Amino acid sequence: MKKGTPLRLTIEDLSFPAQGLARCDDRLFQIDGFFPGETVAGSFGGSKKRRARLYRPVLVEARADALKPACEHFGPCGGCISQHLPLATQRSFKHRVVLELLKQADLDLPAEILLYGLSQKYDYRNKMEFNFGNVELDGPLTLGMYQKNHGFNVINTTGCRLVDQDMRRIHNYTIDYFRRLGIPFYRWSSREGVLRHLVIRHAKFGRELMVILVTTTQQPIDLSEWVEGLKKLPLRDKLVSVWHMENDSIANIVQSDRMNLLDGKETITEFIHGLRFEITPQSFFQTNSASAELLYSRVLDKMVDVDLALDLYSGTGTITQLIAKKAKRVIGVELVEEAVQAASASARKNQVGNVKFIAGDVKDIVADFTGKVDLIVVDPPRAGLIKAVDHIRRIAPARIIYVSCNPKTLAIDLAQMTEYTIEQLELIDLFPNTPHVETVVLMSRVKD
Template sequence: MVKKNEIIEVNIDRVDFPNKGKAYYEGQEIRFKGGIAGQKARIRISRKKKEYLEAKLVDIVEKSSIEGESGCPHYGICGGCSYQTLTYEAELKYKEGQIIKLFEKAGLDINYLGIEGSPLVHGYRNKMEYTFGDEEKDGPLALGLHMKGRFYEVVNTDECNIVDEDFTSIRQHVLKYFQVRGTAFYNKRRTEGYLRHLVIRKALSTGEILVNLVTTSQDTLDKEEFVDMLVKLDLKGDIKGILHTTNDRLGDVVVAETLELLHGRDYIIEEILGLRFEISPFSFFQTNTFGAEKLYSIVRDFVGDKKSNLVYDLYSGTGTIAQILSPVAEKVVGIEIVEEAVEKARDNARLNNLDNVEFMAGDVLKVVDDLKEKPDLIVIDPPRDGIHPKAINKIIDFNPETYVYVSCNPVTLVRDLKVFAERGYRINKVKLMDMFPRTP
């Protein structure tokens, strides 16, 4: 009988979505986060439950047969990517198997159309949120991603391959700028220091770049000198805006208590499927631009060419899907709870000269009660929690001919689809789109 905190060696039997490893030891099931099926791993028992044990992954002793060598020198230290040792073909097959298993477990009969890979596997991200810190206690200033399984230590990601070279260049020069000046990072243990995060956004279609430095108010920034350093960089893209965010909150989350524009404008413009979208520092936008183009092309293909009188786009965010569907509808109504996102959606609709798209600010759960017109089509793109349990039957009560459900969480997707099936709807087709290569 294993004991709490005991470290044991196991063969990882399988990894279920989302990244839930399972193994067996002396007949007992053990669950833990991470790993790849087929790996031999050391795990530390953390909790005993009635039907299984919980554990934490300590390290990998032996690779899985589906693994090769990592193409990233930070792999194993950085907490950013888990699938760097898989070929992309193997990664897609691995992810596909996890999702199909969810549908099978839920007893849902589907017409499965396969998985689409990301157009870019390397350099695909259009946003990175770097953290200031140190790689070891009291070591030199670092700027990058958190170490694997660590909350305080940071890895300098000089050769990160999921971003293009402009991200790396900006990150390196900002780090050097503050190293030379001896500026202190914000220490979360002591709640003191200045530098917190560096957020970089780059529109991959247009090359426009937005840089946002996040600090506390415990020091001052030489704004003119900082801007001058950045605008002189030799980049492939073009820095359109530099911002300074002040955040004195205790949580390790990028929020703006104050936001100051230091240079240029406070947004960049990205292009997707012939439409232009303004992206501000805190706007939600798919982090894989070219993957998003494929995703929205799938949505448009599922909708078809038949023109609808009225389309509802629920959980519409900044209105990307609503605007992409505007050519096949007399009217599209988007509903989104975040007011800033609604304002940005309206701005983008004006930018694209679309007069048949409108957006409403409010909680889908409440707003659907006020919608009186019956739509021909409803597109649903909810957050990771899926459709609110109290809202789903209200949405089904509209009884349109077709729903298109876009999901970022297959677990809540199959949960919600079971309700649709119970109400008489048939799942016509399912297609997967990998938006995050190298990650679960």
């Protein structure tokens, strides 16, 4: 088969995270963002070891249960991939691909593995990182998500339905403002330009908003007028914190060389299960507040007879303080210093006195830890536990609760913990319309 040959393929199966699988001429095509029962068209993009690529795939025949997406950007935008599917269908596919991944790791899994999730499909995210860019060369400035299958093209997501109306209004005001000023966006290829990202954080239960503008320092920029315009927006909730983050790194990520508070206070306040949490610009907090309550309830339900618990990758101390309700003592460990400070402050405000927070790399802290531990709770980043897994095994807690956002690295970590049996495993859908899903695993140490 020659490159460029037109093809029409029907998706037959699915692999993680959301790669539709189709076969043609003894080749397996892996096509991002398409689902079993859909038919796609494109051109042959070449193959390697019998795995083939379909170039510029487009949907030509939908599933029988397909819905009309609520978002005007669905399709070209790479932010969502499954808005057109009912929630039940989305969740059945998530359940299927995660279980397949775990079975491939030859794990001894429980007989029953359930998936939990709330009914809210739209407007649920409490944090969004929008990119500055354009859709076409020398086109107008855009702000939003990357275009599907088009490299670094940025769709101007004025009507994004992953976020609520307040966050959309901030987005739309910001793109209009900087278009008028003509300030260039940062181009990764030439490493020139100013505007990089707009980050919006929203405490849904606390009803507070934070805005962070990320730029390089290649050009002086007066943001006072932009801030005053933000403060005049007709928002449902209150804008209480505006930051300017300076970032001259090469990497295409939101990271800080320097933080400048432009207006308001340093944090926003969120409430989960009746506890108060201070969210800083860079601290980790689950991006769906309502579903986070469901997730943490599932964690709490798995706790019994705990004297000392360790909460690793503790972020702003959410899990640490919640599990303190069912443990005599809890130690939270987190790399980000500002998150540890915020966690300590919120614990004092919540009058949770049986917790302690340590700032440092998890693998280094647990490497030096001694003493009896009843429970370790881990909620690591997408890379998983990596080197920390061996130290956790050495500590040998009676039980481990593993909260994972990446089933691939979860499978790798679980396969190494041969001293433990998997008692419970369940999925929590915090991220409708996307391929992402949380997994909660309860493990018990096998008695010698």
